[in-house]
Amino acid sequence: MAEVSIDRFVDRYARRAAGMTASEVRALFAVASRPEVVSLAGGMPAIDTLPRDQLASVLDDVLAASAETALQYGGGQGLPALREALTALMAAEGVEADPEDVVVTAGAQQALDLLGRIFIDPGDLIAVEAPAYVGALSAFSAYEPRYLTIDLDDDGMVVEQLERALVRGQRPTFVYTVPNFGNPSGVTMSYARRRHLVGLCREAGIPIIEDNPYGLLRFDGEPLPTLRSMDPDNVIYLGTVSKTFAPGVRVGWALAAPSVVQRLVLAKEAADLCGSNLGMVLTERWFADEARWRRVLADLVERYRRRRDAMLDAIAARFPPTARWTRPAGGFYVWVTLPEWLDTKAMLAAAVERLVAYVPGTAFYPDGRGSNQLRLAFCHPTEERIREGIERLGALLEDEARLYESLRRR
Amino acid sequence: MAEVSIDRFVDRYARRAAGMTASEVRALFAVASRPEVVSLAGGMPAIDTLPRDQLASVLDDVLAASAETALQYGGGQGLPALREALTALMAAEGVEADPEDVVVTAGAQQALDLLGRIFIDPGDLIAVEAPAYVGALSAFSAYEPRYLTIDLDDDGMVVEQLERALVRGQRPTFVYTVPNFGNPSGVTMSYARRRHLVGLCREAGIPIIEDNPYGLLRFDGEPLPTLRSMDPDNVIYLGTVSKTFAPGVRVGWALAAPSVVQRLVLAKEAADLCGSNLGMVLTERWFADEARWRRVLADLVERYRRRRDAMLDAIAARFPPTARWTRPAGGFYVWVTLPEWLDTKAMLAAAVERLVAYVPGTAFYPDGRGSNQLRLAFCHPTEERIREGIERLGALLEDEARLYESLRRR
Numbered sequence: 001m002a003e004v005s006i007d008r009f010v011d012r013y014a015r016r017a018a019g020m021t022a023s024e025v026r027a028l029f030a031v032a033s034r035p036e037v038v039s040l041a042g043g044m045p046a047i048d049t050l051p052r053d054q055l056a057s058v059l060d061d062v063l064a065a066s067a068e069t070a071l072q073y074g075g076g077q078g079l080p081a082l083r084e085a086l087t088a089l090m091a092a093e094g095v096e097a098d099p100e101d102v103v104v105t106a107g108a109q110q111a112l113d114l115l116g117r118i119f120i121d122p123g124d125l126i127a128v129e130a131p132a133y134v135g136a137l138s139a140f141s142a143y144e145p146r147y148l149t150i151d152l153d154d155d156g157m158v159v160e161q162l163e164r165a166l167v168r169g170q171r172p173t174f175v176y177t178v179p180n181f182g183n184p185s186g187v188t189m190s191y192a193r194r195r196h197l198v199g200l201c202r203e204a205g206i207p208i209i210e211d212n213p214y215g216l217l218r219f220d221g222e223p224l225p226t227l228r229s230m231d232p233d234n235v236i237y238l239g240t241v242s243k244t245f246a247p248g249v250r251v252g253w254a255l256a257a258p259s260v261v262q263r264l265v266l267a268k269e270a271a272d273l274c275g276s277n278l279g280m281v282l283t284e285r286w287f288a289d290e291a292r293w294r295r296v297l298a299d300l301v302e303r304y305r306r307r308r309d310a311m312l313d314a315i316a317a318r319f320p321p322t323a324r325w326t327r328p329a330g331g332f333y334v335w336v337t338l339p340e341w342l343d344t345k346a347m348l349a350a351a352v353e354r355l356v357a358y359v360p361g362t363a364f365y366p367d368g369r370g371s372n373q374l375r376l377a378f379c380h381p382t383e384e385r386i387r388e389g390i391e392r393l394g395a396l397l398e399d400e401a402r403l404y405e406s407l408r409r410r
Numbered sequence: 411m412a413e414v415s416i417d418r419f420v421d422r423y424a425r426r427a428a429g430m431t432a433s434e435v436r437a438l439f440a441v442a443s444r445p446e447v448v449s450l451a452g453g454m455p456a457i458d459t460l461p462r463d464q465l466a467s468v469l470d471d472v473l474a475a476s477a478e479t480a481l482q483y484g485g486g487q488g489l490p491a492l493r494e495a496l497t498a499l500m501a502a503e504g505v506e507a508d509p510e511d512v513v514v515t516a517g518a519q520q521a522l523d524l525l526g527r528i529f530i531d532p533g534d535l536i537a538v539e540a541p542a543y544v545g546a547l548s549a550f551s552a553y554e555p556r557y558l559t560i561d562l563d564d565d566g567m568v569v570e571q572l573e574r575a576l577v578r579g580q581r582p583t584f585v586y587t588v589p590n591f592g593n594p595s596g597v598t599m600s601y602a603r604r605r606h607l608v609g610l611c612r613e614a615g616i617p618i619i620e621d622n623p624y625g626l627l628r629f630d631g632e633p634l635p636t637l638r639s640m641d642p643d644n645v646i647y648l649g650t651v652s653k654t655f656a657p658g659v660r661v662g663w664a665l666a667a668p669s670v671v672q673r674l675v676l677a678k679e680a681a682d683l684c685g686s687n688l689g690m691v692l693t694e695r696w697f698a699d700e701a702r703w704r705r706v707l708a709d710l711v712e713r714y715r716r717r718r719d720a721m722l723d724a725i726a727a728r729f730p731p732t733a734r735w736t737r738p739a740g741g742f743y744v745w746v747t748l749p750e751w752l753d754t755k756a757m758l759a760a761a762v763e764r765l766v767a768y769v770p771g772t773a774f775y776p777d778g779r780g781s782n783q784l785r786l787a788f789c790h791p792t793e794e795r796i797r798e799g800i801e802r803l804g805a806l807l808e809d810e811a812r813l814y815e816s817l818r819r820r
Contacts, residue, residue, distance in 0.1 A: 008644055009617060009670050012583055014553070017528040017673050047481045055481075056473050063466050071457045071465075071656035106516060106682035113681045117552060118427040138680035142527060143424070173422055207419060234418055246481035248687040260419050263427050270548035271523045272516035276686050277658040 016142055025360060028348050032357035038389030040311075040376040041357040043183065043332050047246055049299045054292065058285045062278075070281040076269040077261070078104025078253070079277065082284040086239065086253050089287060093215050094229050095237060097255050103264045104275050108213055108240040108252035112139035114267040115209060115236065115254070119173050120145045127165075127172040129157050131335070131364035131373070133183045133211065136176055147366040148172050152182070154326070156189025159196040166204050174207045174236075179227060181214040181331025184364050184375035188329055191224050198230045211238045214331035216297055219305035221329050228255065236260060241283055243332075244297055249279035304332070310383035311376065311390060318394030320401055332379040337372065338397070341404055344374040347396070356392040426552055435770060438758050442767035448799030450721075450786040451767040453593065453742050457656055459709045464702065468695045472688075480691040486679040487671070488514025488663070489687065492694040496649065496663050499697060503625050504639050505647060507665050513674045514685050518623055518650040518662035522549035524677040525619060525646065525664070529583050530555045537575075537582040539567050541745065541774030541783070543593045543621065546586055557776040558582050562592070564736070566599025569606040576614050584617045584646075589637060591624040591741025594774050594785035598739055601634050608640045621648045624741035626707055629715035631739050638665065646670060651693055653742075654707055659689035714742070720793035721786065721800060728804030730811055742789040747782065748807070751814055754784040757806070766802040 032039055062070055069079070077083070083099035090097045105111040112135065120126065120143035128136065130149035137147075148165055151158045157177055165172075175197070179189035189197070201208050210227040228237040240252035254264055268274070287293050311334055315325055325336045338344065345360040361373025378386055442449055472480055479489070487493070493509035500507045515521040522545065530536065530553035538546065540559035547557075558575055561568045567587055575582075585607070589599035599607070611618050620637040638647035650662035664674055678684070697703050721744055725735055735746045748754065755770040771783030788796055 014529055014531045044483055059469050071658040073657040110682040119424055121424045142680050247483040248481040250686040270552050272520040276660040276689050279686050
């Protein structure tokens with residue numbers, strides 16, 4: 001009808017969609033996807049380690065033996081054979097699980113959304129780490145909670161802060177944590193903190209959501225027990241194959257009490273009917289060979305360890321003495337804290353101009369903090385590219401410091 | 411810790427999750443999945459028409475040429491090459507589209523969820539057909555709207571009812587419709603009604619959501635123009651490949667104005683980060699060969715037409731004279747209305763005992779109507795099985811009528 005399209009929808013959006021607009025950071029990331037830019041921003045796994053011939057033969061099997069299932073609709077809870085395979089994967093981290101207590105989701109991200117949907121009424125208080133996984137904040141924020149932020153230090157969540165908040169009468173609906181090699185922090189919750197958190201939440205009657213995407217990607221030291229294994233009744237556990245296999249199949253899961261599982265399945269059916277059977281059958285067949293996935297995992301750990309080392313060495317050599325950063329024992333990320341006067345969001349355009357990208361810190365706080373912080377991912381670029389990227393970023397930080405000093409002296 | 415698992419979560423659910431419990435109907439469907447039961451309940455496409463050798467070779471190509479993409483994370487809007495392919499598919503129904511205005515979703519179901527999320531505040535009024543697609547009601551209900559129900563007759567939505575409601579001052583946030591071979595009704599909106607609806611909604615400034623999963627599955631007569639083609643500015647159009655290709659890839663989409671697309675992408679990223687690149691690349695490669703998908707589609711239309719004929723013939727021969735039913739010109743479903751005294755939900759247990767299943771009518775109304783109605787799907791069972799199923803259901807209806815008469819005479 002009309003030649004020029006006009007926005008007839010502008011006054012009709014829901015309250016929760018009011019703030020949904022593309023940010024400048026988003027636009028910069030589009031620029032940063034050019035190959036000459038060293039992206040230390042995205043958390044894309046190194047899927048080139050997957051043996052392609054084996055993948056091809058597993059896919060052939062899927063189509064030969066299970067096409068009728070792989071191409072069809074499935075149930076909301078996910079294929080039973082896959083849920084069985086996922087319990088074996090959880091056993092590798094000391095988590096005992098019944099396949100009946102597992103809901104397969106489109107990555108662990110969808111589990112966060114569905115948990116928000118079944119637990120959060122507008123105005124409810126929920127407890128998150130500061131900084132927290134930005135995708136969890138996006139998922140939860142759709143349901144309009146208030147946030148209780150609990151700081152992180154080198155031993156993970158400062159559980160004492162949560163305890164003081166409870167004493168003062170604040171009652172979060174749940175506590176959300178990434179205890180192993182957190183995103184963006186890279187830090188791991190110590191055993192003492194785990195015991196404290198689990199005991200405190202049990203006493204207070206507050207469920208814990210334990211998100212563990214990186215647990216199997218440990219480079220140094222011994223694994224710590226999952227929160228779920230310390231108190232199965234009170235911990236909802238989230239996992240994913242995005243880091244041990246491939247994000248492209250979109251397979252994550254929640255392990256929870258039957259009453260929670262039942263609601264998650266109904267919420268899942270309302271959200272997208274069912275997961276991709278194709279992705280689920282492929283994942284199930286892939287993990288059916290334990291020697292294979294353990295070999296791929298060992299390759300990944302070795303590769304990521306070298307990339308982490310390259311990044312930490314380069315940072316130590318090149319960043320100004322005012323910078324502080326975490327030393328992750330696994331996972332994907334290093335978290336950098338710079339002097340208070342530095343605005344990492346404002347600096348991103350200059351960084352992209354110098355062909356290096358990172359994620360500014362403010363995205364990881366629901367309360368506006370983090371303007372002098374940034375996240376660096378070492379998972380995807382080669383060691384050589386990581387060194388290049390850190391060199392460029394180090395030079396930029398040096399120039400910024402020089403500029404700041406000259407302005408301050410005036 | 412505890413030996414017996416207790417439900418620590420029971421007092422913590424959000425208001426929207428309060429009603430989320432597994433129904434008796436659900437339990438009956440689990441029983442009805444036994445092979446001896448003729449299921450006329452589920453809307454599972456006849457995917458056995460897909461040529462497996464061609465699928466296998468397309469999958470091989472995907473892995474050989476696009477593994478790096480297929481296995482990795484993607485953007486929230488979906489792969490550009492797939493969005494391009496989907497515009498070609500829409501062109502087959504007379505819908506002009508720019509790939510930039512398309513958001514790929516996990517089936518059209520996820521588009522319904524995301525539209526609910528960006529448009530519905532609790533208490534908002536939305537207009538739906540009565541009966542309406544149960545999955546749309548589930549998706550929208552998570553955002554707690556009120557419903558304005560508009561009756562269907564043999565010409566589709568009775569638009570006059572919507573007009574009267576507008577005159578009385580009711581202002582729905584949007585109107586949701588399945589104009590072609592509706593689920594569950596099987597009816598198609600006439601051209602006159604389409605013109606009336608599009609003109610009315612434009613005048614009133616109320617967006618239309620046009621959900622068109624079955625449009626290409628027409629058995630008789632000429633296609634009617636989509637609502638979208640009649641007013642692109644005011645109609646959000648939803649499509650899916652679940653009916654023309656395979657539900658297992660979970661590929662659907664929304665075509666909308668840029669401001670809506672932008673919010674849908676952000677909502678999608680919060681919900682599950684991104685769709686399955688594996689499913690998207692496979693779908694894109696499948697639809698790259700137009701002769702192939704048109705051949706598969708022609709096979710499907712022929713098969714479904716025969717199944718519809720088998721069902722309508724069997725119903726005409728076997729159902730009691732008090733029954734009324736729709737005569738769909740395409741799609742998957744026949745909608746049956748029985749005498750007022752009959753309760754199709756209560757009757758389902760007896761039907762399953764006699765080895766036939768259907769979906770009771772109440773699921774398709776947000777207001778408790780439909781207790782004497784039921785939905786029959788002819789898409790999945792063979793003609794032979796359809797005749798058997800209708801025979802069993804006809805015999806049950808006869809017995810129910812006899813019982814009712816004998817009780818009434820007492």
